[in-house]
Amino acid sequence: MSLRSMSINIDLSNSEHPKFSEPRITLSQVNFFYGxxxxxxxxxxxxxxxxxxxxGYLVRIFSGFDPMLANDEPLNALSLGEENAEAQxxxxxxxKELEEYDKQITEMEEKYEATKLRYDQNEENIRKYLSATARKVKETSNPQIAxxxxxxxxVNYELQFAQPLDPQQSNELIKQCREIPFENIIHHEPSFLNSLDISELFIIANQLLQNSLKPQVNSVTLI
Incomplete structure (x- = not known):
């Protein structure tokens, strides 16, 4: 129901400060009040x-533009009220919790950086050690073993097959290396190569080279 379809009676008798001679008024569709x-x-x-x-009507009162506008001034701290104080x-x-989390994150980052630095240093030390080992093995001449x-x-490849030797075993192997010419030393190869019979492989390859291939054509009789 709207003001367009009926009149509205307004009770003026309950005013806190009575100023009206009539106890009630009736509003029409459009009303003007002046004074x-x-x-x-x-x-x-x-x-x-x-x-x-x-x-049950929704009332909107326009009382000028001043209440809608405000000067650019600092807010009064007293206007925060209890709700704003609780929010603060x-x-x-x-x-405070975020500061604790930031502190924990900083500590973990420092531990990570320290651990990474030790890891990089150890990795570099291992690389230098293996490089020096390779140079020592390569430069060994009596006997020549590489x-x-x-x-x-x-070095990295041979470490997969390395076994510890006591001094006696080491001396015996060094003696054997000195007795065998370097050109006769067989370097370790993958295990599948050890099972190959080179002489048999040579015979098979030779037979294949001697055989000649002849094309086989099926004859077709056309009637």
Missing amino acids: RNGTGKTTLTSILDDNLSQQ RIINSCN RPSYNITD
């Missing part, structure tokens, strides 16, 4: 708001 300052226009507006709100307390508590191109890659 000097202090004649009750603002009071009448409040009464209309109360009456119409109680009757929660914010302070959250900030080819001139021997390097750290060879």
Whole structure:
């Protein structure tokens, strides 16, 4: 129901400061109220708001642009109120928790950097040790136990098959190396090569080379 379809009765008798001669008024579709300052226009507006709100109407009162505008001035701290104070307390508590988390993250980052530095140093030390080992093996001449191109890659590969030796075993193997010419030394190769019979492989390859391939064509009789 709207003001366009019916009249509205307003009770003026309940005004906190009675200023009207009539106990009630009836509003039409459009109404104008005018008068000097202090004649009750603002009071009448409040009464209309109360009456119409109680009757289920949505009331919107326009009282000029001043209440909608504000100067660019600092807010009064007293206007925060209890709700804002509680919100600030929660914010302070959250900030404190964030500071603790930041502290833990900083500590973990420092531990990570320290651990990474030790890891890189150890990795570099291992690389230098293996490189020195490869150079020592390559430069050993009595007996010569490695080819001139021997390097750290060879050391890493041979470490997979390395076994500890006591001094006696070491001396015996050194003696054997001195007795065998370097060109006769067979370097370790993958295990599948050890099972190959080179002489048999040579015979098979020779037979294949001697055989000739002849194309086989099926004859077709056309009638």
